Amino acid sequence: MKQDKISEAVVRRLPLYLRYLNELTISGVQTVSSQDLGDKLDLNPAQIRKDLAYFGEFGRKGVGYNVHYLIEKIRQILKLDKILNVALVGTGNLGRALSNYSMYIRDNMKIVAVFDSDPSKYGTFINRLTVQPMNELSETVKRLDITIGIITVPATEAQNVADRFVEAGIRGILNFAPSVIKAPSGVRVHHADFTGELLSLAYYMDHEKS
Amino acid sequence: MKQDKISEAVVRRLPLYLRYLNELTISGVQTVSSQDLGDKLDLNPAQIRKDLAYFGEFGRKGVGYNVHYLIEKIRQILKLDKILNVALVGTGNLGRALSNYSMYIRDNMKIVAVFDSDPSKYGTFINRLTVQPMNELSETVKRLDITIGIITVPATEAQNVADRFVEAGIRGILNFAPSVIKAPSGVRVHHADFTGELLSLAYYMDHEKS
DNA sequence: TAGATTGTTAATCGATTAACAATC
DNA sequence: TAGATTGTTAATCGATTAACAATC
Incomplete structure (x- = not known):
């Protein structure tokens, strides 16, 4: 084949x-x-x-x-030899969990910068990374050659963050917020929302088909 | 139709x-x-x-x-009026993030008990819930009418925890561990592993097709 | 009435599974 | 050689999309 x-x-x-x-x-x-x-x-x-x-x-x-x-x-x-640099926006519980997830989320991905829009978070540390303000995103993405962005902000903010990622030149986005976000073609978006997983689990628990 | x-x-x-x-x-x-x-x-x-x-x-x-x-x-x-009680095993970062996720993970699901196999965690609190030892799982599941189990332990432990859930009479499992777990028919298992999501994101970033 | 939009059938597209010749 | 298991074609199954009569 x-x-x-x-x-x-x-x-x-x-x-x-x-x-x-x-x-x-x-x-x-x-x-x-x-x-x-x-x-x-x-x-x-x-x-x-x-x-x-x-x-x-x-x-x-x-x-x-x-x-x-x-x-x-x-x-x-899967090109697992090449290391991909990742930025994460949103330092709530989920964001923290992901950054701590042994730093290397998986084999070849490394979170190298974290951002938040809450000024009270600026300068605090998450697993050795300083939380940066959003207005530093674009510069940091370029400087550190970041190609993937992870979104762990509330749903209402997700599209806004995605737009910033796109502006900054990121090429792939993984969105954990429960909302559908849009990006121009050339930027790939994947959704990792477990709400659907949970609700469909519940649905099939009652409507046994398996 | x-x-x-x-x-x-x-x-x-x-x-x-x-x-x-x-x-x-x-x-x-x-x-x-x-x-x-x-x-x-x-x-x-x-x-x-x-x-x-x-x-x-x-x-x-x-x-x-x-x-x-x-x-x-x-x-x-989706039967969102009925509240479903949920147990969570594994109080690492991800487990904590999920329990804190406003307690009600979504509309109609409520985490009502958390477990860990690490004795040093017993009795500590996560969002007002006491971390219980695994040997209390079965009794608690029955007492609190828990029907859904969430697994946030390392991959090596996941099947073991799933077996305990099944024994206890749970009817649906959401597995966050990066491993495929098995359960008898009658117990529904969904996998919420974002590794695949990330790796496929990376794959398609290079092999542009969108 | 004219325009809009549903519910549904039929057409298309894509993914999974079965089957088997090739061959280790 | 006999048994096992691949790679691949063909058959099946299922999901998405197009098209359109019904009707608000």
Whole structure:
């Protein structure tokens, strides 16, 4: 197959694969089949083979996938060697939780600046980073080569913060506020709102279908 | 149409509609069209009409939807009048952030008990709730009629906590840990992992397709 | 009446799953 | 060789979008 357009659903599963593969190396497993992966991750084995085949032929017929090799390949696909600098706006509880989340949120992302619009927060520290005022955002983004912005402000402020990020030249935004924000094409926006997750959980608890 | 099986995607959009409708009442808007909603929420109007039509005929041809009436209907569908009691396990940063999140995480969910496996945490307070040891979980779940469990422990612990929840008779689990957990059918599990969200954001920032 | 917008059917698009030849 | 498992095509399933008659 090799490189058509890759669908969002596929890319979202790659980190899942990676996570489990990492567990496997820890327990010393050398080889894994799509069957094994599927069992563990609650996915169809054919789907897993198809996902991986978008990017190349990583397995061996009759044998399976070499765990180390597959990890390496997925890391390449997701570009996990390159470190991305991240700015976070909103130092409430959620913002604090995210910044503290071991500083490196994940493998290759590093929060290097935090901002708030509340003057009483200016100069206070969150995990070794000074809280900066919003009017320093643009300059800081450029100086530190920040490409991703995280929004953890109240819903009413989210679009405003997004606009500031866009002005500053950021290329991806992860919005935790419960509101839909807009950005020009060229700036990618993902929403990480768990309200929907909770409410739909409750819905299906009653309307059993599983 | 009215009541086939409702797909997950549909249910996940309902809270989105509700959110925006609530904003509209605040600005005093009485009536809204699927076109308006679609523009604001970045959704196709036909999709919105179809979603709503699963549950009944809420609109008026040539006019649109009455905002108040639609809010009422969606609240009924999602059963937002009934309060659900929630237990949370894991009092790290994320757990704290969630419990503090105004106590009522959303409209109708209330965290009424928090647990941790670290003895040094026992008896400390999080937002007026005493942190309890894990061996009190089962009794507390029954006593307080808790039906939903939130997991904010490290990935290695998540399945274990899920098992305890299941034993205790919980019917829905929201897992924030970066690991896939299993539960018997009858217990619904949703995953709220933002790692995937972040990594896929980064992926598409480079492989521009939008 | 003319214009707007719903509810719904039909068409399209996309994603998941099944099946199997290739081959280790 | 026999058994296992991939990569990939074809079949299926499901979700989104277009189109339009009904009607306010």
